[in-house]
Amino acid sequence: MSAPKLNKKWFLLSMMLIAANLRLPITIIPPLLSTIEKNLGIPKSLAGLITSIPLITFAVFSPVIVKLAKKFGNELTVFIFFIVLIAGSFLRIIPVVWALMLGTFLAGIGIDSGNVLVPAMIKDHLPNQIPLGTSLYTMSMLLIGAIGTALSGILITKISLQATLAILSTLAIVAAIFWIPNLRYNQKDQEQTAAIKYRSVWNQSLGWLITAFFGLQSLVYYSFVTWLPSILESHGISSILASNLLTVLQLSGLPCSFIVPFLSVRKHGMKWLLTMLLIGYAISPLGYLLTTSNLVFLSIITVLTGFGSGLAFNMAVIFFTEKTTNPYQTAEVSGMAQSAGYLLAAVGPVTFGYLENSLNSWNMILVILAVMSVLLTLSGVLISRHKAIAE
Numbered sequence: 001m002s003a004p005k006l007n008k009k010w011f012l013l014s015m016m017l018i019a020a021n022l023r024l025p026i027t028i029i030p031p032l033l034s035t036i037e038k039n040l041g042i043p044k045s046l047a048g049l050i051t052s053i054p055l056i057t058f059a060v061f062s063p064v065i066v067k068l069a070k071k072f073g074n075e076l077t078v079f080i081f082f083i084v085l086i087a088g089s090f091l092r093i094i095p096v097v098w099a100l101m102l103g104t105f106l107a108g109i110g111i112d113s114g115n116v117l118v119p120a121m122i123k124d125h126l127p128n129q130i131p132l133g134t135s136l137y138t139m140s141m142l143l144i145g146a147i148g149t150a151l152s153g154i155l156i157t158k159i160s161l162q163a164t165l166a167i168l169s170t171l172a173i174v175a176a177i178f179w180i181p182n183l184r185y186n187q188k189d190q191e192q193t194a195a196i197k198y199r200s201v202w203n204q205s206l207g208w209l210i211t212a213f214f215g216l217q218s219l220v221y222y223s224f225v226t227w228l229p230s231i232l233e234s235h236g237i238s239s240i241l242a243s244n245l246l247t248v249l250q251l252s253g254l255p256c257s258f259i260v261p262f263l264s265v266r267k268h269g270m271k272w273l274l275t276m277l278l279i280g281y282a283i284s285p286l287g288y289l290l291t292t293s294n295l296v297f298l299s300i301i302t303v304l305t306g307f308g309s310g311l312a313f314n315m316a317v318i319f320f321t322e323k324t325t326n327p328y329q330t331a332e333v334s335g336m337a338q339s340a341g342y343l344l345a346a347v348g349p350v351t352f353g354y355l356e357n358s359l360n361s362w363n364m365i366l367v368i369l370a371v372m373s374v375l376l377t378l379s380g381v382l383i384s385r386h387k388a389i390a391e
Helices: 008-020 030-040 044-072 074-091 097-125 130-155 161-168 170-185 190-194 205-233 239-251 256-264 269-289 295-322 327-359 363-384
Strands: none
Touching: 008 097, 008 130, 008 170, 030 044, 030 097, 030 130, 030 161, 030 205, 030 239, 044 074, 044 097, 044 205, 044 327, 074 097, 074 170, 097 130, 097 295, 097 327, 130 161, 130 239, 130 256, 130 295, 161 170, 205 239, 205 269, 205 295, 205 327, 205 363, 239 295, 256 269, 256 295, 269 295, 269 363, 295 327, 295 363, 327 363
């Protein structure tokens, strides 16, 4: 018996709500780090682990989620794991270290289901509207993640840490409720994929290149999201202003949700994207090496860096959909890239927090991030020249 006809408008709306929660539980944390450190009495390196834990869960559970989705269906798998995300988000309200860490772990598992499966559902449900679906997906993720950072910075000055976390976790409940009608379209992929003579992406060079690209962009992004406020505060910027600049960094990537899908299918478009990526993500952040509290200069550097982060993330999602030939392949490439890629990314926040404690300076860390961004651009060049992954 075939599944009912998809309501595309409802799918897009509910998909955007799911996407809105795929960065929010992580991006609300940086403005709260100093409060968490004081309230729970933990060092900066352990505070950095709060950002790394979800990345570790992404690395471990991405292949598992692909297999579960094949058995139970994409829509049902996302719904079940979003219940886990909600449970983890509200567990973090308990003011003890174990609850914060366990809650973050559970939230990370829930986030990973959307990370891995939403690109595959876009390819499956919107085969002729992939750029539109991809744009709305990444825009929702980036916009709400940025708004969450801003609200987190404002709320923590007005109310308690627990109340801040509770308020900012309610959107996940809304997303889960709106997702329920999509369960009508849930289909198991076992019979469909059994008919495909499938060559594993783990055995293909392009799969590893996409994984490298995704991992490098994640490492640089989550390192900046975690420590940019601290970097700016070392310049003499107030904590509130530093939090606002972090929001600016995230908002600056929003135009890329539309720029990347538009240019990626144009002649020479990918060359323009890679050039802008190099300038925005490798060269611009070196401006933070200058010891200055000039707000105009720091704002320009932050906008350019944020634009680079938006380019990198959107290009990674485009590679998932445009370099694959069927929805299951998209899910497996996404799972592979996010498994090995986030394992690399998880090293960043904790390692850089430890290095800053040892060196008492962010300069070496900024240089390392610039080098990582150069490697990111080079991997993008290789991917753009490569044919689609073979079936």
